[in-house]
Amino acid sequence: MPQSHHALTPEALTMIDTIARTGSFAAAARELGKVPSALTYSVRQLEDALDVLLFDRRSRQAKFTAAGEELLNEGRRLLAEGMAVANRVRRVASGWETQLTVAVDDVISRRTLLDLCEAFYALDPQGRAGAGSAGNGGPGTRLKLRTEVLAGTWEALVSGQADLAIGVGLSSPPSGVAIEPLGEMQFVFVVAPGHPLATETEPLPDPLLLRYRAVAVADSAHRLSPLTVNLLPGQDVLTVASMAAKIEALQRGLGCGYVPEPMVRGALQAGQLVARRMLRPNTPMKMGYAWRCGQGRRERATLGLALQWWLKQLGVPTTRRALLERHGA
Numbered sequence: 001m002p003q004s005h006h007a008l009t010p011e012a013l014t015m016i017d018t019i020a021r022t023g024s025f026a027a028a029a030r031e032l033g034k035v036p037s038a039l040t041y042s043v044r045q046l047e048d049a050l051d052v053l054l055f056d057r058r059s060r061q062a063k064f065t066a067a068g069e070e071l072l073n074e075g076r077r078l079l080a081e082g083m084a085v086a087n088r089v090r091r092v093a094s095g096w097e098t099q100l101t102v103a104v105d106d107v108i109s110r111r112t113l114l115d116l117c118e119a120f121y122a123l124d125p126q127g128r129a130g131a132g133s134a135g136n137g138g139p140g141t142r143l144k145l146r147t148e149v150l151a152g153t154w155e156a157l158v159s160g161q162a163d164l165a166i167g168v169g170l171s172s173p174p175s176g177v178a179i180e181p182l183g184e185m186q187f188v189f190v191v192a193p194g195h196p197l198a199t200e201t202e203p204l205p206d207p208l209l210l211r212y213r214a215v216a217v218a219d220s221a222h223r224l225s226p227l228t229v230n231l232l233p234g235q236d237v238l239t240v241a242s243m244a245a246k247i248e249a250l251q252r253g254l255g256c257g258y259v260p261e262p263m264v265r266g267a268l269q270a271g272q273l274v275a276r277r278m279l280r281p282n283t284p285m286k287m288g289y290a291w292r293c294g295q296g297r298r299e300r301a302t303l304g305l306a307l308q309w310w311l312k313q314l315g316v317p318t319t320r321r322a323l324l325e326r327h328g329a
Contacts, residue, residue: 007049013075097304101144103156105167112322141306152220170288184284188261190273192253203279215255
């Protein structure tokens with residue numbers, strides 16, 4: 001007698017699924033190319049191996065017992081998982097990565113990022129558009145998105161936790177990393193309409209700012225030195241976890257601070273925030289996107305097909321601009 005786990009072969013699970021779909025042993029035998037007696041024998045062998053009854057013998061139809069229903073449901077799940085694994089293996093062999101991790105700075109447009117994800121999942125396994133994004137379409141590469149802040153975006157890439165980083169500062173990349181410019185993001189100093197700085201004479205000098213609390217987003221880096229941007233020595237600081245939380249804190253009048261102008265454009269127009277001009281220069285932040293290419297692999301043709309696709313999209317000027325500008329509803 002075969003052991004129970006040895007009896008649960010793909011062929012046996014397919015047999016159970018076919019009986020359920022066709023509704024009878026005779027119809028299932030015809031679909032599987034067997035004589036009914038051979039199919040009945042195979043079912044009895046499976047029952048003996050599992051030491052359970054899978055079908056109610058009192059019924060003329062192929063009626064499952066509770067144990068049979070459980071085997072049917074779990075068997076279908078196992079068959080689907082086996083097919084998915086086989087598809088992923090074939091796709092990896094064709095050049096598509098099993099997983100692609102993208103680290104994205106908190107100031108990057110999530111709407112545009114998800115648009116890119118949707119377009120990626122609409123690819124068919126050969127990388128052509130049109131497979132549809134709602135189901136299991138796409139080239140089979142699992143996407144993993146990480147939200148990082150400041151140096152945390154670089155850290156995710158250089159530590160090997162991400163394959164692509166969007167929104168890094170432009171600097172000389174370490175060995176094995178390539179970088180391209182994404183564009184410039186304009187920041188604006190804002191306060192709530194009821195904040196004392198909302199009515200001070202412009203331009204506002206730094207000594208004046210020291211009297212008031214700043215709101216800052218915590219750098220997500222754990223190993224690299226965290227960055228501090230536009231904070232004055234000795235200034236009181238409220239630190240939050242995301243740019244969205246910072247903007248809400250500013251709207252509540254909990255402090256003052258710089259935020260990306262595209263992210264608060266609607267709030268400024270609605271009068272929920274007030275932009276103030278500073279005495280110090282306000283230069284746009286130059287941002288880039290970077291990817292791990294390995295030693296001697298700067299040629300994009302040597303990269304995985306999923307990463308190549310993302311880099312191709314980032315090479316489009318309108319996509320880069322949308323990632324920095326498209327924050328509105």
